[in-house]
Amino acid sequence: MVPIIDVIARLREIEADGSRADRRLATTVLGDLDFASKASIVDLAARAGVSEPTVTRFCRTLGADGIREFKFRLAQALAVGGVFLNPRAEGTEGRRRIVDTIADGAILAIETLRASADPERIEAAAQRLAGARSVLAFGSGGSSSIAASELQHRLFRLGLAIAAYSDGELQRMTASAAGPETTVVAFSISGHVRPIIDAVTIARQYGASTIVVTAPGSPLADAGEILVPFLVGEDEGLLLRPSPTRYALIGCVDMLAIATAEALGPQVLERLRRIKQSINTLKHNDPRLPIGD
Template sequence: MSDNLIPAIRGALPELRPAERKVAAMVLAEMDFAACASISALAARAGVSEPSVTRFCRAVGCGSLRQFKLQLAHSLAAGVPYQAVTIDKRDGAAALVHKVCDGIAAALEDVRERIDPAALDDAAAAISAARRVCCIGMGSGSGVVAQEASLRLLRLDIAASAHSDGQLQRLAAGMLGDGDALLAISLSGCSAEVNDSARIARRRGARVIALTQPGTPLGREAQVPLLLPLSSASTPYSPGVAQLMQLAIVDMLAIAVALRQQPAVLEKARRAKAEAERSRSAGAAFAAAASARP
């Protein structure tokens, strides 16, 4: 077994059974939780049986859940896992610059190599045809990405909204119907609020697009799953990497939607951007004039 369990889990992914892969996805997304949780809590969070958790532990080289949790806790304490590199407490600023940039570059390269172009095209088609699009996500990671997604779509003259509150998500999902789309964003794919909202939207007839990892409950709930590379899952110490990956896919999606728009819509978006820039320039000129007064 590797001294650092995290790379060992990622390396074992291709050989894991589907249920074991769900456990791996949950562990990589929520390592602090996994290092402390009981077997029943781990099974419930991953959406698998308790024996599947035990088999996962053995598949990554641990004889028992107890050994797995000890090894995971040791891995987290020994160094800060950051994608394919490990940041050590002894690293100086220069080392951090290189390691952080290397981690981000590796993650984006993983996205480029493993994102499914057909799924991206399907998602763009669903959004382009939608009467309105509701973007949802929880917390400072996926919630912020949902806000960014709605802003990108608004710039394309698409009626888009974003919600990061669980009750508002469910309410907004219940207002959707045929001809609408829900873009649900969750790295772990295990958020009860987001998953409930996806189920509600689908029952109402909306098209559900999920930006998540493979093998998650959210991915199974969606008609169009946009899957982040599992091997590049974030850790509690590197949330920015996962967010950058999500934003990269949102950018791809927005551009794919823009390419489907009619010339009149794109011209309208261009005029709106020009007006915004003109307002900023006028504000800057006013501020400069005010500061020049005696």
């Protein structure tokens, strides 16, 4: 039997297509998840109007040995995704609600980064990047993979040979090919993404410098050589808003990029001039526009 990972989704399936007794139980559980996660078999059977053996069979249908394991799985589901089952209001009312929600989240994330950033660690990381023959940027999922890609966009124009990878297998492979002249930069908000931890560990084993932008005290923080602490929390209540944490993560990328540019010195200006010249001859020529579009 395939293990049931999402007990809430399975309950909804049973509520729609299960036997009459199972539908009543599923409706009872979904109607009051907190009660169901704590109720005895007697109380759950009574509220659903079924027998206790029916509750036991119902638990087995959900992949649990009995009521105790079922309640444990239900409690786990509530702990992980309960906020999505009982959402709160999405911020202020009126036409500016979406605009203000996004802007306020981005501003708060950047201000949190400003207060928590460690200039000395950023400078230490920049020195390693400036002295690297090649750079590998690792990220996984949403914000961290965007940060890795953005670091590639920031550093190639400074003349650094950099490649970004979000695939765990490629992270391991490129880490295995790294050496003392390679610098790895790994991004993870949680610091618990196993493929990235493994890749950093592998690269460090082969002598590469390893910079980790992640939560202090996390497994990734322990695996890296230079830690750039990243501590920007989430407001889990605003469910439809994309994570504002990524604004802070991009801010951290920009801090690393400008510190690296300063470590490399005036030589980077010629490369930036070339890029600007090349781009502007092929499109609308406006010197006020950024390098690239």
